Amino acid sequence: MSAAPQSFSIPSRILHWLMAPLILAMLFIGVGMVATVSDRYALLVSIHKPLGVAILALVAIRLVVRLARRPPPLPVALPPIQRLAARASHMLLYLLMFAMPLIGWGMLSAAGYPIVLGQHVQLPAILPHNAYLYATLRQAHTVCAFLLFAIVLLHIAAALHHRLIRRDGVFDAMTSGEQGR
Ligand code: HEM
Numbered sequence: 001m002s003a004a005p006q007s008f009s010i011p012s013r014i015l016h017w018l019m020a021p022l023i024l025a026m027l028f029i030g031v032g033m034v035a036t037v038s039d040r041y042a043l044l045v046s047i048h049k050p051l052g053v054a055i056l057a058l059v060a061i062r063l064v065v066r067l068a069r070r071p072p073p074l075p076v077a078l079p080p081i082q083r084l085a086a087r088a089s090h091m092l093l094y095l096l097m098f099a100m101p102l103i104g105w106g107m108l109s110a111a112g113y114p115i116v117l118g119q120h121v122q123l124p125a126i127l128p129h130n131a132y133l134y135a136t137l138r139q140a141h142t143v144c145a146f147l148l149f150a151i152v153l154l155h156i157a158a159a160l161h162h163r164l165i166r167r168d169g170v171f172d173a174m175t176s177g178e179q180g181r
């Protein structure tokens with residue numbers, strides 16, 4: 001059997017650092033969008049929808065890459081509770097990266113709106129027109145967005161804890177990939 005890798009594969013790292021700012025931007029664009037009554041609403045929506053669908057495509061590629069390449073093992077010295085927290089939070093992040101765009105697409109379908117991504121691109125509806133379904137998904141989009149935001153904050157805090165306090169190579173496994181664990 002080949003030795004365990006010391007870091008995440010290069011495609012995994014590229015996708016992680018490409019998607020992190022996109023997802024953070026989407027959270028702020030989403031909140032800005034619902035908070036404004038100005039002309040900027042239409043502009044923000046016109047960025048939010050195609051960017052959200054791009055994130056869906058990127059996370060699908062990311063999952064394939066992640067399943068194809070073994071991730072580095074966590075440091076042996078990491079307490080079991082932190083191991084569990086790392087695994088659970090990563091799974092939840094993947095789940096939400098899929099759920100957010102799918103709920104967004106689904107809720108516009110249920111509302112009966114055309115899902116227009118640009119001048120010539122329109123996506124098909126993925127759910128039937130149904131006002132109750134729309135209301136449920138609209139609420140789910142908000143709840144999941146806040147859950148995603150909270151987990152991302154904890155995730156960043158954990159990453160900085162590994163980098164600045166434990167200095168155990170976990171951070172480097174997702175950045176330079178140089179330091180072993
Ligand atoms: C990673 C993907 C996504 C994230 C993080 C995200 C985040 C958000 C956030 C934070 C809000 C504001 C929620 C609130 O305060 O009530 C929002 C609203 C919304 N999002 Fe998304 N979203 C994503 C994908 C999508 C997609 C793919 C679509 C549609 C194709 C979409 C359509 C909408 C719509 C229509 C609203 C509500 C606008 C309004 O009520 O005026 N979102 N989103």
Ligand code: HEM
Binds near residue numbers: 024
């Ligand atoms: C929206 C933002 C982010 C999301 C959705 C996200 C998601 C993820 C996911 C799912 C993993 C597990 C590895 C994988 O299978 O891809 C991961 C690992 C990692 N992330 Fe993030 N991340 C975000 C932002 C950040 C930021 C801002 C930092 C640094 C401050 C960071 C540092 C790390 C590190 C160090 C790892 C490796 C952890 C390990 O080896 O267990 N992430 N991230």
